[in-house]
Amino acid sequence: MAQSPQDVFAPWDDATEKPLIRFRNVTKNFGDFTAIDDLTLDIYAKEFFALLGPSGCGKTTLMRMLAGFEKPTTGTIELDGKDIANVPPNQRAVNMMFQSYALFPHLSVYENIAFGLKRSDMDKADIPARVDEMLRLTRLQKFAKRKPHQISGGQRQRVALARSLAKAPKLLLLDEPLGALDKKLRHETQFELMDIQEKTGTTFVIVTHDQEEAMTVASRVAVMDAGVIVQVATPDRIYETPNSVYVADFIGEVNLIEGHAAVDNGVATISWAEGQPPITAKTDLTADTQCTYAVRPEKITITQHEPQDRPNKIKGAVLDIAYLGNISTYHVELPDGKVIKAQTANDRRIARRSFTWEDTVWLSWTDTAGVVLTA
DSSP: OOOOGGGSOOGGGOTTOOOSEEEEEEEEEETTEEEEEEEEEEEOTTOEEEEEOOTTSSHHHHHHHHHTSSOOSEEEEEETTEEOTTSOGGGSSEEEEOTTOOOOTTSOHHHHHHHHHHTSSSOGGGHHHHHHHHHHHTTOGGGTTSOGGGSOHHHHHHHHHHHHHTTOOSEEEEESTTTTSOHHHHHHHHHHHHHHHHHHOOEEEEEESOHHHHHHHOSEEEEEETTEEEEEEOHHHHHHSOSSHHHHHHSSOOEEEEEEEEEETTEEEEEOSTTSOOEEEEOSOOSOEEEEEEEOGGGOEEESSOOSSOSEEEEEEEEEEEEOSSEEEEEEEOTTSOEEEEEEEOOSOGGGOSOOTTOEEEEEEOTTSSEEEOO
């Protein structure tokens, strides 16, 4: 059954919703180095929120402050309306799952999950039922008596997740949780994480440098650079309407074309290379300006003959082809040496591919395929 608009989970669009987590003007310095720079951010209950960025951008520092392992130099961090800057890690309604999983090798799966509960104020008689619930949730019932070295990497990951969720935290932090898994298992586990997060209703905050992982699991993604959040949005908005060249270039593959936009009534005419026709693009800009035009390779159509009904079209020669199984990426060189990438689905066998190296081809796209960026 299709979702009705009111069923869509988007508390960030509701002015009456109160965030579960609030960062307000948070700065974190390590000596002369600023890891987090005047950051303000809201995260809502039941979100699966991703902090995405390259190594050293500040995402792990942000998570460590939420966990209580670091204190902000300035600014406030609130959890459920309470300032938690001076609350010790063990007294926060927060749990953290590490990349290494940190399981006790001498304890069984059951005992690993029960470990934290036995040291909590939970009634001892209630612990077995809670552990059994976590085993069912993570589909580990038949592995309950095994030691960590007797189960697979994906199963160890689920044990660490079950242990982290056993005490029913308001917030679960996941630090590169799938980094140790092979690619196929990582993809499978991403969907398991989403399913478990939805079933428990726990707020998840994941730190990752894997764009595909963030785009798959998250309700919203925060793209970070040098201690600053550059853009926060849903995965489709991050991909389709990046707010800067940095975000467009960081997420997925993209063609970036520098030029000058002449704007008239919501349409930009972009002059970008001598001898090339200008690019036409719908835009929110209101004034002429220097710009970067970003268009994804899958938005570009590649044909042998010149298309007649497309507002943007350029001619070039196939320089290289990257065959990726389900898709092929064509690197097309223009007369001035610039290379534009176009992608096609491999819906035919490779022997029947329409284009090959050095073929002359036309690239074309619509006026809504790309975005005009000034930052």
